[in-house]
Amino acid sequence: MTTFHEKDVGVLISEEAVQARVKELGAEITRDYQGKELTLICVLKGSAFFAIDLARAIDLPLTLEFLGVSSYHGGTESTGEVRITTDVSKPMAGKHLLIIEDIIDTGLTMSFLLENLRARHPASVKICSLLEKPARAKTKVNIDYKGFVIEDKFVVGYGLDYGEKYRNLPFIGIWKHV
Numbered sequence: 116m117t118t119f120h121e122k123d124v125g126v127l128i129s130e131e132a133v134q135a136r137v138k139e140l141g142a143e144i145t146r147d148y149q150g151k152e153l154t155l156i157c158v159l160k161g162s163a164f165f166a167i168d169l170a171r172a173i174d175l176p177l178t179l180e181f182l183g184v185s186s187y188h189g190g191t192e193s194t195g196e197v198r199i200t201t202d203v204s205k206p207m208a209g210k211h212l213l214i215i216e217d218i219i220d221t222g223l224t225m226s227f228l229l230e231n232l233r234a235r236h237p238a239s240v241k242i243c244s245l246l247e248k249p250a251r252a253k254t255k256v257n258i259d260y261k262g263f264v265i266e267d268k269f270v271v272g273y274g275l276d277y278g279e280k281y282r283n284l285p286f287i288g289i290w291k292h293v
């Protein structure tokens with residue numbers, strides 16, 4: 116039986132490989148944040164699937180916050196203008212923040228997030244990104260917890276969209292038409 120995506124999307128990282136890596140990252144974060152009050156910042160919409168799976172793989176009494184930002188607007192190129200679409204629900208001062216992203220591509224979104232969150236005086240800010248695409252980096256971002264380094268291809272699935280679609284694929288796929 117064919118599924119809805121097969122004409123447009125090829126598998127890059129399988130569901131099994133994604134889930135295994137999420138569990139490893141969860142174990143690493145559990146070790147590193149022992150005794151600290153951890154706040155995960157789930158960056159919407161892309162990191163929703165990753166952040167929820169990762170939260171379940173972390174064995175700590177963490178807090179989950181959601182922060183919406185957008186700069187691609189469903190397309191394959193960053194507009195370069197990052198906008199907050201939904202803000203977190205509580206003050207971030209004094210908290211240990213871990214920003215959860217699905218992908219760091221140009222790095223513009225993460226640079227914006229770091230500046231924005233640091234201005235709120237947290238106790239610490241670290242970065243966890245499932246994917247890094249170094250070939251397109253426009254600014255250097257130091258990723259504390261990284262899932263996979265990928266080639267310069269536009270990817271969809273596991274939260275990542277094209278025209279707001281394909282986020283629900285359980286694997287990371289390559290969009291075939293760019």
Ligand SMILES: O=P(O)(O)OC[C@H]1O[C@H](OP(=O)(O)OP(=O)(O)O)[C@H](O)[C@@H]1O
Pocket residue numbers: 158159160161162184185186187188189193216217218219220221222223224225275276
């Ligand atoms: O490193 P960059 O080039 O800035 O790209 C990374 C950002 O792009 C995507 O978000 P997008 O703006 O598509 O919004 P979305 O998460 O709602 O899909 C992704 O979720 C990251 O937040």
Ligand SMILES: Nc1nc2[nH]cnc2c(=O)[nH]1
Pocket residue numbers: 187218220221268269270271275276277
């Ligand atoms: N869906 C998707 N969004 C992105 N945002 C930045 N890079 C990408 C990418 O490769 N795919």
